[in-house]
Amino acid sequence: MKKMVVTYLRKHKEKRIKEQITKLIEKESFEDVRNVRPAKIEKIAIVTSYVAAHAGGMTSILRIGTALEKNGFSVTYIALSGQSKKELTENADINLKNYRGKMETKEALEENYDVVIATDWKSVYTVTQMDGYKIYFVQDYEPYFCEDGERYILAKKTYELGLHMISLGKWNKHEIERNVDCDTKISYVDFPYERSEYHMVERDYESYKNKKEFEFVVYLKQAGRRLPTIIPLMLEKVKKRFEENQMKLNISFYGGIEDIPEELGKNLGKLSKAELMELYAKADFGMVSSMTNISLVPYEMLATGLPVVEFKDGTFPYFFDKEAAILTSFSADDLYTKMKECIQNPEKLEQMHKNAMQCMENLSWDATGQQFADIIKSLID
Numbered sequence: 001m002k003k004m005v006v007t008y009l010r011k012h013k014e015k016r017i018k019e020q021i022t023k024l025i026e027k028e029s030f031e032d033v034r035n036v037r038p039a040k041i042e043k044i045a046i047v048t049s050y051v052a053a054h055a056g057g058m059t060s061i062l063r064i065g066t067a068l069e070k071n072g073f074s075v076t077y078i079a080l081s082g083q084s085k086k087e088l089t090e091n092a093d094i095n096l097k098n099y100r101g102k103m104e105t106k107e108a109l110e111e112n113y114d115v116v117i118a119t120d121w122k123s124v125y126t127v128t129q130m131d132g133y134k135i136y137f138v139q140d141y142e143p144y145f146c147e148d149g150e151r152y153i154l155a156k157k158t159y160e161l162g163l164h165m166i167s168l169g170k171w172n173k174h175e176i177e178r179n180v181d182c183d184t185k186i187s188y189v190d191f192p193y194e195r196s197e198y199h200m201v202e203r204d205y206e207s208y209k210n211k212k213e214f215e216f217v218v219y220l221k222q223a224g225r226r227l228p229t230i231i232p233l234m235l236e237k238v239k240k241r242f243e244e245n246q247m248k249l250n251i252s253f254y255g256g257i258e259d260i261p262e263e264l265g266k267n268l269g270k271l272s273k274a275e276l277m278e279l280y281a282k283a284d285f286g287m288v289s290s291m292t293n294i295s296l297v298p299y300e301m302l303a304t305g306l307p308v309v310e311f312k313d314g315t316f317p318y319f320f321d322k323e324a325a326i327l328t329s330f331s332a333d334d335l336y337t338k339m340k341e342c343i344q345n346p347e348k349l350e351q352m353h354k355n356a357m358q359c360m361e362n363l364s365w366d367a368t369g370q371q372f373a374d375i376i377k378s379l380i381d
Contacts, residue, residue, distance in 0.1 A: 032161055
């Protein structure tokens with residue numbers, strides 16, 4: 001019976017992927033777009049595949065759209081998903097209260113826009129068919145997300161189609177230039193965090209030396225780049241090492257991961273910004289896996305003074321040029337040893353915090369949004 005269920009699920013997934021690919025490229029010629037600078041820019045369309053709630057990527061899109069509205073442009077967000085307008089607006093509001101611009105269903109694709117912005121690899125294939133100057137807001141190197149060869153090829157191809165790319169941070173730009181043979185224009189804006197939502201919490205790192213119980217929060221999604229299999233296996237061993245040394249590690253997972261054993265820790269699901277702030281304030285350590293473009297989460301944790309565990313094989317060191325986190329390998333022994341060293345020598349945590357604040361000093365969504373708007377304005381200078 002179990003084998004039959006697995007076979008059914010595999011065939012269902014294969015069918016869904018085939019339908020997705022067919023739908024994406026049935027009208028696509030794969031010819032480079034003709035990107036002519038507009039004479040004027042008034043109306044901007046931001047096209048996305050799906051508007052999810054509690055989604056960092058969608059929140060970033062809304063912040064960019066809001067910045068464009070503040071700069072005098074009329075912004076329409078268009079979802080290709082088939083979601084109702086009610087669901088779109090409700091989910092958008094969960095992600096960012098008081099965002100600017102209007103949410104529309106895919107019928108709004110028929111209107112005329114001066115600039116059209118794709119926000120993921122799937123939406124690129126819709127934007128190439130639209131009128132207007134074509135931009136690709138690149139939040140990550142998405143071919144790494146694709147489990148099968150066909151989607152990997154299609155995702156990578158989007159960087160070769162001639163859209164003006166604007167990368168969130170320099171890492172995507174670096175990866176595209178390293179992996180793709182094209183001479184398409186790639187601009188970038190700084191990778192930011194929202195200062196108003198995550199504030200500093202008074203912490204006593206020195207007290208860690210005398211503690212026997214630690215609160216450990218882990219951001220974990222059912223996505224390969226977040227290491228949903230590796231991290232629980234690592235932490236199971238780390239927790240045992242703490243217990244062997246008469247210490248307790250209370251682990252709380254959040255972000256949407258599934259099937260976390262109760263004996264390993266609590267699964268808090270998806271949380272609001274206010275709930276996250278409360279969670280970080282009570283925690284002693286936080287853990288994130290940024291294996292592709294860095295996540296917003298380590299910035300948010302660091303902004304509260306929470307010591308962060310990241311992976312040295314990920315992109316965190318690319319964005320923080322000073323020691324600002326506990327950088328671990330995939331070894332549970334390595335993680336335990338480094339955590340224990342920081343507990344016994346809390347001055348290391350203090351220095352990491354100072355380094356993180358220096359690296360984050362000039363970052364904000366206001367500044368990044370304005371950088372994006374200035375790139376748009378430069379098209380008609």
